[in-house]
Amino acid sequence: MEILIIFLKIVLALVWFLTLTLYLTWLERKESAVIQDRIGANRANIGRFRMIGLFQPFADAIKMIFKEDFVPPFANKFLHTLAPFLSFFFVAVTIAAVPFGDRLLIAGKSINLQILDLHAGLLFILAMLSLGIYGIILSGWASRNRFALLGSVRGAAQLVSYEVALGLSLVGLIMVFPSLRLQSIVAFQGQNVFGWIPKWGILLQPLGFIVFFFSALAETKRVPFDLPEGESEIIGFFAEYGGLKWGLFMMTDFMEIIIVSSLATTLFFGGWQVPWLAADGFHWPWGGAWLLPHGVVVLLQLLAFNVKIIFFCWLQILIRWTYPRFRYDQVMDLGWKVLIPLSLLNIVGTGLVMEFLK
Amino acid sequence: MIKALGYFWEIIRGGLITCRHFCLNMVFHLLRAVGIKTERRGAVTIQYPEERKEIASRHRSLHRLLKREDGRPRCVSCLLCATVCPSECIEVEAAEDPDPEIQKFPARFVIDLSRCCFCGFCVEACPEDAIRMDTGRIELAGYRRQDLIYDLEKLLR
Numbered sequence: 001m002e003i004l005i006i007f008l009k010i011v012l013a014l015v016w017f018l019t020l021t022l023y024l025t026w027l028e029r030k031e032s033a034v035i036q037d038r039i040g041a042n043r044a045n046i047g048r049f050r051m052i053g054l055f056q057p058f059a060d061a062i063k064m065i066f067k068e069d070f071v072p073p074f075a076n077k078f079l080h081t082l083a084p085f086l087s088f089f090f091v092a093v094t095i096a097a098v099p100f101g102d103r104l105l106i107a108g109k110s111i112n113l114q115i116l117d118l119h120a121g122l123l124f125i126l127a128m129l130s131l132g133i134y135g136i137i138l139s140g141w142a143s144r145n146r147f148a149l150l151g152s153v154r155g156a157a158q159l160v161s162y163e164v165a166l167g168l169s170l171v172g173l174i175m176v177f178p179s180l181r182l183q184s185i186v187a188f189q190g191q192n193v194f195g196w197i198p199k200w201g202i203l204l205q206p207l208g209f210i211v212f213f214f215s216a217l218a219e220t221k222r223v224p225f226d227l228p229e230g231e232s233e234i235i236g237f238f239a240e241y242g243g244l245k246w247g248l249f250m251m252t253d254f255m256e257i258i259i260v261s262s263l264a265t266t267l268f269f270g271g272w273q274v275p276w277l278a279a280d281g282f283h284w285p286w287g288g289a290w291l292l293p294h295g296v297v298v299l300l301q302l303l304a305f306n307v308k309i310i311f312f313c314w315l316q317i318l319i320r321w322t323y324p325r326f327r328y329d330q331v332m333d334l335g336w337k338v339l340i341p342l343s344l345l346n347i348v349g350t351g352l353v354m355e356f357l358k
Numbered sequence: 359m360i361k362a363l364g365y366f367w368e369i370i371r372g373g374l375i376t377c378r379h380f381c382l383n384m385v386f387h388l389l390r391a392v393g394i395k396t397e398r399r400g401a402v403t404i405q406y407p408e409e410r411k412e413i414a415s416r417h418r419s420l421h422r423l424l425k426r427e428d429g430r431p432r433c434v435s436c437l438l439c440a441t442v443c444p445s446e447c448i449e450v451e452a453a454e455d456p457d458p459e460i461q462k463f464p465a466r467f468v469i470d471l472s473r474c475c476f477c478g479f480c481v482e483a484c485p486e487d488a489i490r491m492d493t494g495r496i497e498l499a500g501y502r503r504q505d506l507i508y509d510l511e512k513l514l515r
Contacts, residue, residue: 034383035376039403322376323369 009115013095017258022057024254024313029056031314032321060247067243072143075240079142084241084248087135091255094128097121098262099182101272101301102279105294113272113302114183121182122174125263126167129219132252133159136228136237139249143240151237154328155228158218161335162225166215168343172208172350173201173267186271190278196285198275201268207346209268211339216260218331221253223320225331232325261312262305269308272301413494418478420495421469423513424488431514432488435462439480439489447473448480467513471498472506 026041030053033040044055071077099121101113118124133156140152174180177188191199202209218225229236238249265271276282277300281291292300326334387400404411413419424432435452453465481491500506 031380034387034400035380037379037383037400037402039401039405318376318380319373322372 005109005111006115009111009113010096013098013100013115014092017092017095017255020258020309020313021251021254022061023054024257024317025057025060025250026053027313028254028317028320029053031317035318035321064244064247069244070242072145072240074144076142076144079138080240081245083135083139083142084238084245084252085135086138087132087252088248088255090128090132090135091252091259094125094259097124097182098259099186099266099271100305101298102187104298112183113298117181117183120180122170122180122185122267125182125259126170129256129259130159130163132256135249135252139241140237143237145240147235148237148239151228151230151235151239154230155221155237157328158221158225158227158331158335161332162215162218162339165211165335165339165343166219168340169208169211169215169346170267171343172346173205175347175350175354176204177201182266182271186266186273189270190273192276192285196276198270198273200270200273205268205346205350207342207349209264211343211346212268213264214334214339216264217316217319218335220256220260220316222257222316224323224326226325227328227331230325257313257316258309261309261316264312265305265308270304271308272305274300274304277301413496415492417494417496418476418481418491420471420493420498421474421480421489421491421508421513422493422515423467423510424490425514431464431467431510432486433464433467433484434460434486434488435464436485438483438485442479442483444477444479445473445475447471464510467510469508469513470506471508472503 030040032038040053041056042050042053044050044053044059046055049055071080096115097118099114104111104113114121136155137152140148140150140155143149173185177185179185179188185201189198189200193199193203197203221228226236229238238246241249276284277297279294279297281289281297283289383400385400386396386398389396390400426432433450435450437450437452440446440448440450447470449466449468449470450464451466452462455461455463476491478491480489498506
């Protein structure tokens with residue numbers, strides 16, 4: 001029974017995030033179109049139904065599946081094939097630690113709406129996201145193409161400059177919520193300040209959030225920080241890839257957006273917490289309560305989590321369609337000279353304030 | 359570090375501009391979706407095959423040869439169009455016309471549209487106003503090169 005529940009959780013979480021990933025490509029197309037006063041892809045259809053382009057991700061998938069699975073003759077065939085899978089695996093495995101909701105009580109059983117309640121869940125996600133760089137380095141190296149190799153080396157250099165800041169920006173947060181368990185971090189954010197402001201991470205760690213968000217943007221390797229890929233002019237690490245393997249790299253990118261969004265949501269925006277919603281219903285700050293059944297509360301929590309994720313995906317796409325790419329040295333500067341000092345400052349400040357308030 | 363932070367405001371301003379575009383356009387898209395017609399649209403797109411923009415009167419589209427009252431081509435095979443054509447896509451072969459007023463008529467008049475650059479010089483060069491580019495036909499793609507060679511029969515249509 002336990003195994004069945006775990007299996008069901010894995011399948012549901014994976015399917016849901018893959019669906020989100022698919023439709024993130026649709027969101028990216030449509031949002032960029034609306035930003036640029038266009039309409040965006042709306043031609044993919046089944047019969048007469050176009051559904052504002054909602055079939056487009058499937059059309060893309062079918063196209064990629066039926067393309068030739070090409071491996072250049074000079075490449076290392078095994079590693080060339082392994083790289084995209086490795087890259088995708090490390091992103092997909094982080095879903096295990098994402099807390100979708102609180103405990104669901106059903107038929108006398110209490111199910112944690114998180115696949116694995118790791119005590120170091122935060123470290124697990126960060127570690128797996130960092131390991132994703134192996135796919136990129138491997139793809140550049142196994143392609144035996146200088147441009148691809150240069151792309152992956154740029155990726156590695158970028159990783160070195162943002163990963164430190166990403167880790168350090170969260171130290172202040174861990175000091176405030178003395179836990180690395182994502183569920184207890186979220187549970188802590190259910191409290192209120194002055195009885196009515198939700199005590200979300202952004203309120204306690206505004207500077208930490210800014211540093212985290214910049215580093216997380218670099219983590220997704222999209223436009224303001226797309227050194228490894230450089231889709232507009234320089235050649236990226238997947239120059240020698242095509243078809244479904246290239247599609248896997250793209251999926252990795254899009255899933256990274258979702259993972260980063262869910263991480264930002266979980267750590268700084270209360271995860272599945274809805275303001276003033278406790279386990280038995282809403283407790284309004286102006287007094288009174290609106291009691292809700294358990295199922296509705298869990299549904300509201302799931303909905304809140306997904307709405308927050310989608311908002312952050314929207315924000316990241318907005319950023320991707322607004323800014324030009326940072327130059328190589330500018331990313332290094334931003335990482336080493338701005339984000340790391342700011343995160344160190346954040347740690348010292350957090351420590352001082354905590355000592356002062358004790 | 360101070361310099362890098364100095365960009366910060368401009369970065370936010372750029373984000374606000376795209377955000378404004380997004381929000382405004384979404385409002386107009388949503389208004390249209392619920393059936394309220396507004397003067398301004400959310401997108402400037404013209405959805406081409408279904409919706410067409412009106413072609414301007416001076417637009418240079420597919421050529422046509424004009425006819426006299428009796429149905430013969432107005433062309434007198436002076437070869438001015440073939441001479442002026444920068445892409446050398448017009449080929450005219452003259453034949454003698456029984457009417458001494460006309461003297462010559464085109465036995466063969468071929469425009470190779472795969473070479474034509476639609477500059478309209480042939481129209482301007484023609485002394486008889488025999489060739490014009492006002493058919494309004496702009497979808498000229500063909501599956502074979504042969505389909506793009508327009509002869510007298512096709513041009514007189």
